[in-house]
Amino acid sequence: MELSISLSPEILFYIGSWPISNTFFWSFFITLFLVVGAIIFRLRLKLIPGKFQSAMEMLIDGAFDFMTSITGDEKKTKKVFPLIFTMFFFVLFCNLLTFIPGQAAVTLKTAGGAVPLFRAVMADYSMVFLMTIVGVLVMQIVTIATVGPLGYIGKFFNFKGPLNFFLGIMDLIGEIAKVISLSFRLFGNMFAGEVLGAVMLFLLPFIVPLPFSFLGILTAVVQPFVFSVLTLVFISMASENPAPEEEPLAVPAK
Amino acid sequence: MDSEAAKYIGAGIAIGLGAIGPALGEGNIAARTMEAIGRNPEASGKISPLMFVAMAITESTGIYALVVALIILFA
Numbered sequence: 409m410e411l412s413i414s415l416s417p418e419i420l421f422y423i424g425s426w427p428i429s430n431t432f433f434w435s436f437f438i439t440l441f442l443v444v445g446a447i448i449f450r451l452r453l454k455l456i457p458g459k460f461q462s463a464m465e466m467l468i469d470g471a472f473d474f475m476t477s478i479t480g481d482e483k484k485t486k487k488v489f490p491l492i493f494t495m496f497f498f499v500l501f502c503n504l505l506t507f508i509p510g511q512a513a514v515t516l517k518t519a520g521g522a523v524p525l526f527r528a529v530m531a532d533y534s535m536v537f538l539m540t541i542v543g544v545l546v547m548q549i550v551t552i553a554t555v556g557p558l559g560y561i562g563k564f565f566n567f568k569g570p571l572n573f574f575l576g577i578m579d580l581i582g583e584i585a586k587v588i589s590l591s592f593r594l595f596g597n598m599f600a601g602e603v604l605g606a607v608m609l610f611l612l613p614f615i616v617p618l619p620f621s622f623l624g625i626l627t628a629v630v631q632p633f634v635f636s637v638l639t640l641v642f643i644s645m646a647s648e649n650p651a652p653e654e655e656p657l658a659v660p661a662k
Numbered sequence: 663m664d665s666e667a668a669k670y671i672g673a674g675i676a677i678g679l680g681a682i683g684p685a686l687g688e689g690n691i692a693a694r695t696m697e698a699i700g701r702n703p704e705a706s707g708k709i710s711p712l713m714f715v716a717m718a719i720t721e722s723t724g725i726y727a728l729v730v731a732l733i734i735l736f737a
Contacts, residue, residue: 413736414736415732415733415736589722592722592725592726592729593718593719593721593722593725595729596722596725596726596728596729597718597721597725599729599732600725600728600729600732603732630714630718631718633711633714633715634714634715634718634719637715638719
């Protein structure tokens with residue numbers, strides 16, 4: 409059995425004592441590409457849009473309308489739109505770029521043997537964890553901004569009665585569990601896709617992996633959507649004034 | 663039983679049992695979605711994205727089990 413699957417990304421080289429892993433390498437280039445593309449696009453914006461600009465405007469307009477249907481308020485959407493849409497776009501881009509054929513064959517010789525130069529960015533837990541932490545921090549900041557610092561602390565440490573105290577502690581655990589559930593969902597899906605592809609390719613090459621590859625493309629589009637929608641739902645829940653606790657899945661009532 | 667064999671058995675049990683719940687849940691979601699679309703075919707454009715979101719969320723417990731199994735196997 410010669411399946412090479414590792415949970416942590418492979419390290420390509422060191423800058424000083426700072427390890428550069430292949431996911432870092434890859435995500436750096438994706439970020440660079442997106443940023444430069446965005447700047448060029450910004451400079452070439454015209455009042456009368458061309459084909460590409462029209463397509464982008466339609467995409468962004470649709471996303472904005474969809475997000476407004478979740479938050480229920482255009483002002484809130486305007487504030488949170490850049491963060492959520494950037495998350496969505498970045499994750500989508502990272503996922504879709506793993507389907508470029510032949511890139512897995514590019515390897516680099518290092519001290520620890522040949523190492524693939526590219527690796528699915530979202531199959532690196534530290535990347536997903538970082539994005540989730542950003543999302544959860546925004547949720548906490550939004551909560552503090554709506555109910556005030558005292559209300560925020562009072563949400564978790566409630567001394568009005570034993571039941572309230574217990575519920576407050578449960579809320580605290582729930583906040584921490586959000587980090588785990590949000591990040592594991594995305595990471596698990598992407599990593600599982602990679603492993604599934606590798607195993608199928610190992611068992612029977614060429615024909616059998618095809619349907620799984622198709623399934624992988626579906627997941628690659630759906631998961632960023634779910635990730636950003638859930639982050640948005642949590643943020644918009646946090647921005648509502650002291651409401652009764654609800655499960656997050658009361659998603660867009662259009 | 664050596665620890666390697668125990669690892670494989672543990673991973674198998676973890677994902678095998680963990681897949682039951684999400685399977686039932688996703689089947690239920692799909693069935694209800696079909697019902698809803700059958701009752702109101704014009705609304706299918708609005709229903710199906712919600713179905714995908716709900717499915718992906720239902721799937722997450724299965725994914726946790728999968729992550730646990732993969733960690734047992736490869737880490």
